[in-house]
Amino acid sequence: MADVSTPRQGKLFIAILAPESLLADAENSLHAAFGSFALKSPTLAFLFTDYYQGEMGSDLYRSFVAIEKLIPQDALPEIKHRTTWIERQFSLSGERLPRRRINLDPGYLTPAKIVLVSTKDYAHRIYLGQGIFGDLQLKYEHGAYQPLPWTYPDYRTHEALTFFAELRRLYLQK
Numbered sequence: 626m627a628d629v630s631t632p633r634q635g636k637l638f639i640a641i642l643a644p645e646s647l648l649a650d651a652e653n654s655l656h657a658a659f660g661s662f663a664l665k666s667p668t669l670a671f672l673f674t675d676y677y678q679g680e681m682g683s684d685l686y687r688s689f690v691a692i693e694k695l696i697p698q699d700a701l702p703e704i705k706h707r708t709t710w711i712e713r714q715f716s717l718s719g720e721r722l723p724r725r726r727i728n729l730d731p732g733y734l735t736p737a738k739i740v741l742v743s744t745k746d747y748a749h750r751i752y753l754g755q756g757i758f759g760d761l762q763l764k765y766e767h768g769a770y771q772p773l774p775w776t777y778p779d780y781r782t783h784e785a786l787t788f789f790a791e792l793r794r795l796y797l798q799k
Contacts, residue, residue, distance in 0.1 A: 634695035635733030635740070636663070636796045639708060640779075641688050642671055642728040647715065648686060651727045654711045659704075661693040663795055666788040673778040680725055687779050691792050695799075696733060698740075702755035704731045705742045732762070734792050739763035739770060739780070749775055763789065 637659065641651050648668060656662065666689040671677075677685060696704070708729035716723035732741035741760045743750060750758035762780050763770040770789050772781045779785060 632698050633735060635698050635735050636792055637692040637694075637696045637700075637704065637731060637733055638792065639690055639692070640728075640730040640732070640741070641690065642677065642681070642685055642730075643715075643726065644682065644684060645686050647727055648688060651711075651715070651729065652688075652690060654714065655690060655692075655708075655729070658707055658711060659692045662690050663693045664691040664788065664792050665689070667784055669779075669782070669784055671779065677728065681728065682726075689785065689788050691734075691788075691795075695796075698733060698735075699753070701731065701733065701740070701742045701759065702753050702757040705744070705757045706755065732760075734789060734796060736793060736797060737765050739789055741777075741780075747775075749773075765793070 639655055641648060643651050645668070668686050668688045671685040671687045708731050712725050712727055712729055713723060715726045717726060730741055732739060739762045741762045742753070743758045743760050744756060746752070746758055750760045753759050761773065762776050763772060770786055
């Protein structure tokens with residue numbers, strides 16, 4: 626029988642989806658909430674789906690930022706609630722609900738995996754508490770992070786995989 630142990634801390638990253646005009650403001654809010662960035666990805670046009678278009682409009686951009694300090698893996702629910710609060714600070718009043726202008730999706734990296742959080746349940750998502758689910762997006766195998774059948778298209782891109790490979794390299798240096 627194995628002893629129960631505390632898992633290795635993860636490297637917090639946050640995926641930002643926003644109009645180009647709000648990316649810097651979103652980054653500033655994340656910096657204020659979570660601290661210095663260890664790494665930032667290039668900004669890319671988000672052309673993978675029109676899922677967000679009704680709420681956020683078109684002409685959206687994706688970037689990733691990684692926070693300098695490590696986090697306990699079980700901190701993701703609290704972090705998701707903090708990023709939701711930041712999203713609301715940027716929201717516009719809508720007819721029934723506030724309309725988001727930015728989308729912030731936190732997750733963590735470990736040498737073995739990339740875990741994203743979601744408020745939506747699905748077959749491959751594991752409940753973490755506080756209304757939040759963990760979503761395994763990439764696994765590390767054969768010297769690189771590998772997509773899974775459900776991995777989002779923007780996490781499959783060369784730019785995202787390069788970002789996560791570099792973040793893994795930085796993580797392993799410490």
